[in-house]
Amino acid sequence: MTETTVDTAPLKRQKRNRVLLQLSCIAISLFMLIPIYLISLAALSTRESLNRFPLSLLPTSFSFETLAAFLGSTGVFGALGNSLIVGVGTLLLSAVIGVPAGYALARFAFPGKEPYQLFLLFTRALPIVVLSVPLARLFLTVDIYDTTYGVILLHTALALPTTILISASVFLGVPQDVEEAARVFGCSPLGAFMRVVMPMALPGIAAASIFTFVMSWNEVLGASILTLDHRTLPAQVLTSLADSPLAYRFAGGFALVIPSIIFIALMRRYLTNMWGSTIR
Amino acid sequence: MTVQAPAAPTKATVRAPRRRVPAAVWLIGPSVIFMILLLGWPVVEGVLQAFQDENGFTLDFVTRMVQDPYFWPAVRNTLLLIVVMIPIQFAFAIGMALLLRANPRLHKVHFFVWAIPLALSDLAAGLVWLSIFNDRGYLNSVLAWLGLEGSSWLAYDNQTTMFICVLIAELWRATSLVLVIVVAGLQGIPKDYDEAAQVFGATFWQRLRHVTLPLLKPSLQVALILRTILAFQTFAVAQALTGQNFPLVVGETYRWYTGLQNPNVAAALALVILVVSMLTSIFYLRALREKNQGGTR
Numbered sequence: 001m002t003e004t005t006v007d008t009a010p011l012k013r014q015k016r017n018r019v020l021l022q023l024s025c026i027a028i029s030l031f032m033l034i035p036i037y038l039i040s041l042a043a044l045s046t047r048e049s050l051n052r053f054p055l056s057l058l059p060t061s062f063s064f065e066t067l068a069a070f071l072g073s074t075g076v077f078g079a080l081g082n083s084l085i086v087g088v089g090t091l092l093l094s095a096v097i098g099v100p101a102g103y104a105l106a107r108f109a110f111p112g113k114e115p116y117q118l119f120l121l122f123t124r125a126l127p128i129v130v131l132s133v134p135l136a137r138l139f140l141t142v143d144i145y146d147t148t149y150g151v152i153l154l155h156t157a158l159a160l161p162t163t164i165l166i167s168a169s170v171f172l173g174v175p176q177d178v179e180e181a182a183r184v185f186g187c188s189p190l191g192a193f194m195r196v197v198m199p200m201a202l203p204g205i206a207a208a209s210i211f212t213f214v215m216s217w218n219e220v221l222g223a224s225i226l227t228l229d230h231r232t233l234p235a236q237v238l239t240s241l242a243d244s245p246l247a248y249r250f251a252g253g254f255a256l257v258i259p260s261i262i263f264i265a266l267m268r269r270y271l272t273n274m275w276g277s278t279i280r
Numbered sequence: 281m282t283v284q285a286p287a288a289p290t291k292a293t294v295r296a297p298r299r300r301v302p303a304a305v306w307l308i309g310p311s312v313i314f315m316i317l318l319l320g321w322p323v324v325e326g327v328l329q330a331f332q333d334e335n336g337f338t339l340d341f342v343t344r345m346v347q348d349p350y351f352w353p354a355v356r357n358t359l360l361l362i363v364v365m366i367p368i369q370f371a372f373a374i375g376m377a378l379l380l381r382a383n384p385r386l387h388k389v390h391f392f393v394w395a396i397p398l399a400l401s402d403l404a405a406g407l408v409w410l411s412i413f414n415d416r417g418y419l420n421s422v423l424a425w426l427g428l429e430g431s432s433w434l435a436y437d438n439q440t441t442m443f444i445c446v447l448i449a450e451l452w453r454a455t456s457l458v459l460v461i462v463v464a465g466l467q468g469i470p471k472d473y474d475e476a477a478q479v480f481g482a483t484f485w486q487r488l489r490h491v492t493l494p495l496l497k498p499s500l501q502v503a504l505i506l507r508t509i510l511a512f513q514t515f516a517v518a519q520a521l522t523g524q525n526f527p528l529v530v531g532e533t534y535r536w537y538t539g540l541q542n543p544n545v546a547a548a549l550a551l552v553i554l555v556v557s558m559l560t561s562i563f564y565l566r567a568l569r570e571k572n573q574g575g576t577r
Contacts, residue, residue: 025384028376029393035408035452036396038418042411055421097310104307116308123319125505125561127513129533130550133543134325135318157318164311218401220516221530225537234403238516239538242523246414249520253407260399268392271460 036257043067043254047247070251079236080255082148083217086232089152090216091209094163097156099205102167103193107176120161128158132222139226146228154226155216163212170204171197207270214263218256323554329547341544345552348545350535354527355552357518360443361528362511365450369507370500372451373458377466378488395460397453405453406520410434413445413521436525446526449517454510458503465499466492501568508564509557529553 041059042050047069049061071077104110105117135154139145144153174197182192217234224235231239237252244252264271330341345351376394380387397405412418413433420430433441473495477487493500515531524535529549537546 021379021382021384025379025387025390028379029390032393032396032452035412039408039411042418051416053416053421054424055416055418057418057421057425097314100307101311104304108304108307110304110308116312119315123315125509125557126319126323127509127530127550127553127557129513129530130326130554131319131322133533133537133547133550134322134329136537137329137543138322138325153318157315160311160315214399218399218404220401220403221513221534225534234401234516237407238403238519241520246410246416249407250411253404253411253520256401256404257408260404261396263399264392264396268388268395271391271395271398 036261039250039253039257042247042250043070050247050250066247067251067254070248070255073248075231075236075240076233079231079233082151082230083233085148086151086155086223087213087216089148090155090159091212093152093156094159094212095205095209098160098163099167101164102169103171103197105164105168106171120164123161128154128219128222131157132225135222136225145226146230148230150226151223151230151232154222155219158219158222159212159215162215163208166208166211167201167205170201170208173204174200204270207267210263210267214260217259217263326547326550326554329544330551331548333544341542341548344542345536345545345548348532350524350527350532354529354532357443357526358512358514358529361447361450361514362508365447365511366504366508368447369451369455369458370504372455373462373503374493374496376455376459377462378492380463381466391463395456398456398460400453401516402450402453402514403516403520405449406517409445409449409452409517410521434522434525439526442522442526445521446518449521450511450514453517454507457510458507461499461503461506462496465496468499469495497568501564504568505561505564508560512553512557512560 038057041057042055043066044059044062044064045056046061046063046065049056050066071080105113131154135150136145139150139153144150178196178200179192182196183189187195217232219232220234220238223232224238227235233252234256237249237256241249331337331339333340380391384390400408410417415430415432415434419433423430431441432438433445435442469492473491474487477491482490513530515528515534518526518528519531519534524531529552533546533549533553536542536549
């Protein structure tokens with residue numbers, strides 16, 4: 001009869017708390033996943049089954065018909081290509097300009113460092129719409145309106161402050177000693193950078209690049225203001241929203257959702273670094 | 281593409297770093313030039329566009345903007361969305377981060393799932409929820425299966441449900457940004473503080489209120505500023521869910537620019553966003569700094 005004298009209430013409470021914890025985590029995960037399941041379901045069912053009323057919640061009529069119709073409609077395929085071009089272009093341009101600046105921020109003390117960092121913070125607060133409208137006029141005068149170059153320039157301007165800050169924090173994580181050791185053994189500064197620092201910084205820089213690509217892939221407003229015929233995918237979907245059937249919109253939504261899941265899967269180790277701590 | 285040119289001297293000067301300062305300037309230089317050309321200049325140009333016509337200074341565009349029947353509803357909706365959304369979002373994000381810190385089973389999977397919306401545009405989120413909220417969508421289907429009558433959630437005369445739909449879509453999409461910042465912030469706080477408070481008998485809420493939240497303040501400040509500025513720019517969600525029925529300020533900018541072909545009024549609207557975002561950032565910085573001086577540390 002010794003069991004009765006032991007107070008099991010705290011243990012029970014702890015057990016109940018663990019169960020509650022698991023349950024609430026599962027509930028939140030379901031809230032996040034169910035919409036993605038449903039848009040996939042909508043995009044991957046036949047057009048005819050989308051017209052029935054109580055829609056089936058299980059994949060009963062699986063087909064690529066809706067998605068194929070979306071990809072085949074005018075402009076979508078080109079827009080997909082443009083999105084890729086703009087994304088990769090933005091990634092390269094912001095890396096070429098941003099990574100050296102990040103390196104300088106991490107390694108050197110230079111006059112104007114403080115104002116420069118403040119300036120970077122300020123530019124993060126600049127809404128896209130403020131830039132897009134004047135840039136459209138500017139690009140018209142220099143003849144790059146409605147080209148992927150114009151959109152690349154805008155997206156690079158948006159991504160650059162973040163790229164600089166992230167790559168600065170990546171380079172801070174590479175100990176200066178190894179760079180000095182490379183110099184001692186006869187590397188030029190550039191050689192030390194390319195052979196020693198860069199390989200160590202590369203994973204972080206790659207994650208930063210994916211971040212840039214995601215930003216460009218998702219940007220809607222600027223891309224639709226700066227282009228007419230050479231739209232990126234989100235801009236194309238946005239401008240054809242009003243006069244397109246529901247099936248088209250669902251397929252469009254699906255086409256925009258899938259890459260983002262892949263991006264997050266690719267950089268799940270860097271999530272808190274990219275969007276979290278270094279963001280300030 | 282003239283802006284790319286200054287990148288070339290970068291490498292050349294790294295090779296001869298006899299003086300360190302010039303090397304840094306060469307590394308920083310291209311980014312400064314690029315940002316002045318593509319961030320600084322457009323802002324100046326935007327102000328000119330909003331306040332200037334062929335005859336010089338004018339308030340015509342601002343007047344037209346304010347007199348547009350969609351303007352005040354758009355301002356009201358934008359502010360309402362922010363005021364309702366931000367507190368809910370932060371409560372959710374902090375709660376989710378604390379759940380993760382309690383180390384549930386599969387916490388890595390959960391974190392991955394909760395982070396997926398990070399890489400989603402608001403347009404995509406709008407389309408995703410459109411499949412649920414439209415008249416013949418999944419929500420009404422579920423209600424029909426349950427034998428209940430559905431409703432036109434996104435109809436023009438249902439302003440309240442329309443607002444709730446936009447709110448849910450935005451909560452679903454953008455909470456993960458706050459979550460990731462809070463998680464990163466929590467990682468920087470040693471668990472010892474919390475455990476110490478626990479040893480002294482503090483309840484969960486006391487620990488949250490007096491230990492965790494004060495230590496999280498820098499992260500929360502960043503998240504608050506970033507999230508509010510981004511929230512002011514929300515528009516594609518509403519566009520995808522409701523078309524023009526739920527006007528937001530940025531959506532109006534888009535409409536004036538593409539639909540009504542009037543870049544000047546569009547620029548004026550953009551300036552409204554700029555001014556309001558700046559004021560909010562300053563407000564947050566002030567408010568949170570004053571409390572710091574009040575003696576939390």
